[in-house]
Amino acid sequence: MLTPPDVALAPLLPILLVLAGAVSSTVLGFHLPRRTLTAINLVLLLLSAAAMALLWSGPGELPATAFGGSLRADNAAVLLGLTIVAGSMMALLVSLDTAYRARLSFPEFDAMLMYAVTGTLLIAFSGDLIVMLIGLEVMSLASYVLATLQDSRRAEESGLKYFLLGSVGSAVLIYGLALVYGATGSLSYGGIAAATAGLTPGNLGLLVGGALLLLAGFGFKVALAPFHQWTPDVYSGAPTTVSLFLSTVVKVAAFAGMLRVFGGALQNAPFWASALQLLIAATLIVGNAASLFQTNFKRMLAYSAVAHTGFLAMALLGTPGLGGAALGYYLLVYTLMTGAALAIVAALQRTEAGMNISDLRGLYHRHPGYAVALAACLASLAGLPPFAGFFGKYLAFQAAFQNGYVWLSILAVLASVAALVYYLRPAMLLFMPDRTPAREYPHGQRPATNLTVALGVAAITVLGLLPNLWYGWLADPAIWELLAGR
């Protein structure tokens, strides 16, 4: 007997709004200038954020769901979705100023970006593995195109690499997904979580195998070593605006998926955590060690994104209540500080290859505002108080430490000391006296970029001084203990 599908509009609305932006950019691209489309998309993103805020469920309320629980608009989804929207808006705002120079200023850029955002929101709102996979693929396909969109060899190389390696990652992920389904007989997070309790040894083997393959697949998406190698090439090869998008929004979405799958569905499954800690250790070492040796600032930021993956993933090792809150806080802060730093690179670079670290010397005397903002971002990335990066790192380390990962926490602390070196060296150069000619792009009005940078720096400063502004929303452990639903 057929049952009518369980469709509810409210939890779908944030995603549909973004999708509407994507479709309208595709269709209206023939008639409207790109700036108008971008403005429309920014408005739609804001509306989507408002729709998410309305979905916030207070204590005791059940979260809204659709499609029989396949789409869950719980508080975790709302919080992660808001982070995604923040990152997407930063990328769009920056593109207003720089897309033209990067030869990216056509409607397809907006369309692809909004499709990718649709996918990321699907991941954050997912209630079963299929929706998560659809979201992941929508996001990935759109971001492959984004990386390739610029008409240059560097971008083509970067996009093709991303696509080929992404296919490998997706294949591994889908294989793991199949194994998990085989072991538990369910695709929904709740069903998997319920089934993990009483498994026969044979099925347990399948489950662990599947979990490890999922870990490898997600490891590719978030750039955990040894699945990280695409990151520096793609981030530094893609246009800077795209790198901004990839390193913030896409990474947040991949972490949202990991949180759903490992913190929700597989939270009682054995072994993945001890495998994850090995990957994190490798990531911390590789990311931080390699960052030390970069001469190009944009590429250094790419490696720093790898290193940050290690720090972020530590939150996954915590107990769900503490770790989820830590990850939620750190992801927003990470988005803001990385976004602001890359926005400055996008504004000042002469070519899309970014600039050399040595070119930053004396920036303070030429662009005092950018120099101070960049120094603040770097200090926050390095985890220095009073900036929010400090609290993010602190919460993530605390989550892992309290759940018994002592040696990993020690390694992470040592790694962040090494990180101080490569973050503070450019920060110091900014304020050095300099008599060589400026190497920044000299022209242009950049009101949108300035707004993005100002908002980002203000946010990381305020969130560092008053972390509860954001953490207060996240702190309720119940949000993160019910990621898979009841």
Add this chain to the structure above:
Amino acid sequence: MPLFLLPLLPLVGFALLILFPRLFPGKSGGWLASGTVLASFVIAVTRFLGQGDEPAREILWTWLPGMALNANLSVGFWYDQLSALMALIITGVGFLIHLYSVSYMGHDRQFTRFFAFLNFFVAMMLVLVLADSYPLMFVGWEGVGVASYLLIGFWFSGRNSEASDRDIREASDREGVANSNAARKAFIMNRIGDLGFMLGMFLLYRLYGTLVIPELAERVDGAQVAAAGVELACLFLLVGAVGKSGQLPLTTWLPDAMAGPTPVSALIHAATMVTAGVYLIARSHFLYDLAPGASTWVAWVGALTALYGALSALNQHDIKKILAYSTVSQLGYMFLAVGVGAYSAGVFHLLTHAFFKALLFLSAGAVIHALHEEQDVRRMGGLRRFMPFTHLTALMGVLAIAGIPVWSGFFSKDAILAAAFAASPLLYVVGLGVAFLTAYYMGRWYFLVWRGEYRGSVAHPHEADGLMKVPLGILAALATLAGFLNVPTFLGGGHAFDDYLGRAIPVHGHEIPISTEWLLTLLAVAAGVGGLLWAAAEHRRRALATGPLGAASANALYLDRVYDGLVAAPSRALAAGLDVVDRGLDGALSGVARNSAAPGGLFSRWQSGFVRTYAVSMLLGTALLLGYWALRTIGGGA
């Protein structure tokens, strides 16, 4: 008007001046800074006029988790009679000194920055005195420490670092090094005190579970706490107060701090910041009332410092150093007062001292200005003819500090001496002796600078300009008349000040017969007059240039050298030893570093750029993960 405006306005001034100095050409930065402090003063006055008996507490936002009683500690301000008074002193005297500085610093290259720092200082000082909890007070405490550091080292490269003449430039470099060292010395010695403050806070939190001052004041009565714990906490707080107020044994930074511009010496190192220690103890009176042992320590630290400062001031030759040691000594008086429980007397002396010491410093500044940076009193003299107005104001200051009747210092010093007499005769004797010495060295200062014949090199010293005269005049009036705020009962007065402050801090009346009080007063007046007469007699003999005690006094009783021998020399030896170890380690480490840098290079090589190698490492990684699990399962399951 809300209390947060008080510190906020100068803070905004600071932000504007430090971030956008170019918006303020000429002297406009100085006027802006003075304006913000004046606005704060107006707010302080309106709040004071509208003040009821009940203290007000205004909470701004939640701050530190858990540090209050079953709640999060919030940032809040506490407005009772004590903080009202301190706010009035800080903004009032602060405004006058800002005004004075507009003229005094007028030719400095870093004019705007100077006012930015001054505004920052005023804001932080207001946070300190208005804070409703020890952690927030500590924020202000550290803030004024930073401001003090910045302003002592304000001429960190000397005043003539860009002069064309090479000798002047080198002298300026030497001066810069000395200034920087003075600033560092102040900062480091304050760190020792801050450590005490922090330990005190930790202990208080451990004992009472809260750091909010009004909550603590309510809790200490009923709480079952070991007496030794309270004593220890009070001693820790005393260490903090000692550091900030330049008391023994952490006193040597304060005379060196005179390296800063003179308005800084007047505002920070005489009138306000250095009295923060007195304020801290008066604010914590409910703790010290429970800790008689610690209170005795406070009193003796104060008495000995008063003596030390007075003895060191006897034979100084720098016009500001004499005043600096005098500040040390007067702060000792205040500690003595709060130590014997006479909080009101201590705070009253704080008030009058703020007036007359700021006045004396500003007068000294006018002299230094007139003589083109000459600071040696032996090369002054007879300035009364050239600068009649400043001479008059300085004379008021001298009479006030010497404790001559009707001038303010007489009333405040008398109250302290009476309280000391009631507590312990020995303390009283020290206090009286110091009063005598004070009158002498201030008389020596006065006669050397203003009387006799002119011995300087500048042909025509000029009188201070109008802008500098206004603060001098106002402060002179206050130094003369402020004593009438608190005329004691036996002189037929209404002791209005004690009544006012008594609403916030208990006034422990001492039981002394009126005849004895008269006797004490006469003795104190005799000491003051005697000291001045002694100085006058020496002046008549033209023997003032060399004061008593000779080199011992000139070298401040060799305390600096003692510290150098006891602390600095061993730590230098230790540092030299560590340096050898460090160099060895360094070699070893750089070997390690060269080897450990290799992985970084290796990782870069791994990053070959070829998609196929990337894909291989991804698949290898997956395989390794699965293999690791398989090995673990076989190992564990077999």
